[in-house]
Amino acid sequence: xxxxxxxxxxxxxPAGRDGLDAILARPGRAVLAFDFDGTLAPIVPDPxxxxxxxxxxxxxxxxxxxxxSVAIVTGRPADVAVRYGGFAGVPGLERLVVLGHYGAExxxxxxxxxxxxxxxxxxxxxxxxxxxxxxxxGAGSGAHVEEKGFAVAVHTRRAEDPQAAFEALRxxxxxxxxxxxxxxxxxxxxxxxxxxxxxxxxxxxxxARATGAEAxxxxxxxxxxxxxxxxxxxLRSDGVHGLLVCSGSDEVTELATRADLVVDxxxxxxxxxxxxAHRLAEAPR
Numbered sequence: 001x002x003x004x005x006x007x008x009x010x011x012x013x014p015a016g017r018d019g020l021d022a023i024l025a026r027p028g029r030a031v032l033a034f035d036f037d038g039t040l041a042p043i044v045p046d047p048x049x050x051x052x053x054x055x056x057x058x059x060x061x062x063x064x065x066x067x068x069s070v071a072i073v074t075g076r077p078a079d080v081a082v083r084y085g086g087f088a089g090v091p092g093l094e095r096l097v098v099l100g101h102y103g104a105e106x107x108x109x110x111x112x113x114x115x116x117x118x119x120x121x122x123x124x125x126x127x128x129x130x131x132x133x134x135x136x137x138g139a140g141s142g143a144h145v146e147e148k149g150f151a152v153a154v155h156t157r158r159a160e161d162p163q164a165a166f167e168a169l170r171x172x173x174x175x176x177x178x179x180x181x182x183x184x185x186x187x188x189x190x191x192x193x194x195x196x197x198x199x200x201x202x203x204x205x206x207x208a209r210a211t212g213a214e215a216x217x218x219x220x221x222x223x224x225x226x227x228x229x230x231x232x233x234x235l236r237s238d239g240v241h242g243l244l245v246c247s248g249s250d251e252v253t254e255l256a257t258r259a260d261l262v263v264d265x266x267x268x269x270x271x272x273x274x275x276x277a278h279r280l281a282e283a284p285r
Contacts, residue, residue, distance in 0.1 A: 008275040009261055011243060015236060016260020019243030022215035023067075027280050029214035030067045033204055033228070034269070036074040036081050038221035039247040042266050043188065045157050047146050052085040053266040055274075061092030062277035069211050072098040073200045075185070075192060075224060077149045078107040078114050088112060101150040102194070103203025119150050120195040122180030126152055129176060137172045139165040151194035162189050187222045201227030201234075208235055219245035219269055220255065229258050245272065 011017045023030040034040050037047070040056045064070045070093070074081045078100025082088050087096055087109065098107040105116040130152065134143050142159025145152060154173060159165035166189055177184045177193045185192040185199075200220070208216050208231075216235055218228045232242035246259035247269050256262050263272055 008279055009263065009272060011260040013260045016243050019215060019217065019241045019260065022241035023217060023243065023276070024279060024283070026214055027067045027283070029212070030217070031069045031071060031208055031211055031213040032063065032067055032217045033071040033073050033207070033219070035200070035220035035222070035225050035247070036072055036076060036085065038188065038266070039219050039269055040072070040085065040266055046144070047153070047155060050084055053270055055270045056266065057086050057090055059270045059273035059277065060096070061090050063273050063280065064093050064095050066277070066280040068095070068213060069207070070096050071207055072096070073103070073203050073228060074098065074100055075102055075148065075151065075194070076100055078105040082107050097207070099203045099207060101148070102198035102200055103206065104150050104198055120182070122182045122195065123150065123152060125180045126176055126182060126193050133172050133176050134169070137168050139168040143169065151192055153190050153192040155190045157189045166191070185224055187224050199227040200225060201231035204228045205231040205234065208240065213240060215241040217243040217245060219247055221247035223254065225255060226258070229255070245269070
């Protein structure tokens with residue numbers, strides 16, 4: 001199946017090569033899933049300024065009509081990811097879904113609507129207490145709170161010493177989360193407080209099963225993507241082919257060691273999408 005030409009990168013593992021071959025052989029039964037920040041969008045100091053790589057949407061639109069589904073799996077609210085990504089109303093992206101808040105929300109490109117449950121009551125309590133916790137943490141004034149509706153994230157990338165601020169906040173935020181029935185998800189200089197039972201792995205597993213996927217590609221860049229990597233491992237054990245892609249970062253080496261293929265950040269993800277689209281365009285329909 002396929003000779004991996006057309007500059008399509010070759011996965012370094014047998015399971016990854018099998019996953020790529022399965023996508024190329026039966027694209028209509030394949031789901032391509034992507035994290036947003038750090039994967040389709042470059043990481044920036046202010047998360048509110050994050051935007052998709054300028055070539056990401058055209059590359060997604062080129063490949064999406066040829067596969068069963070393209071999914072964005074993100075901790076952000078679905079409508080925020082849609083806005084920052086520029087995904088709404090794009091020809092070719094009619095099969096796109098955005099699984100926001102780790103799958104608690106779903107935006108469907110066909111309808112342009114978001115379906116979502118009620119927020120966890122602990123989020124409001126944490127939001128009220130957070131200023132006092134930050135002030136007493138010794139993390140300094142550089143911590144930035146991002147409101148995410150179903151979750152609250154504290155970023156330290158703007159602090160004078162980002163890593164020291166991150167470490168200073170770990171324990172007090174863990175205590176705060178525990179008091180209100182939430183969990184803390186660490187990431188690249190960010191600590192997110194959110195309800196338990198929400199993660200990218202659960203979201204990806206449910207979507208892959210709902211679509212009847214026979215092959216799944218997942219691309220991510222951060223610790224929060226490890227559950228999605230584990231979900232692909234689970235799908236593989238159930239006979240579904242999988243390809244794990246790391247959007248390369250020196251900040252998170254654990255993901256790179258687990259991946260079948262490491263690409264050079266969002267620009268590398270775009271190149272991978274273009275190569276896939278080119279190959280699938282040449283294949284008989």
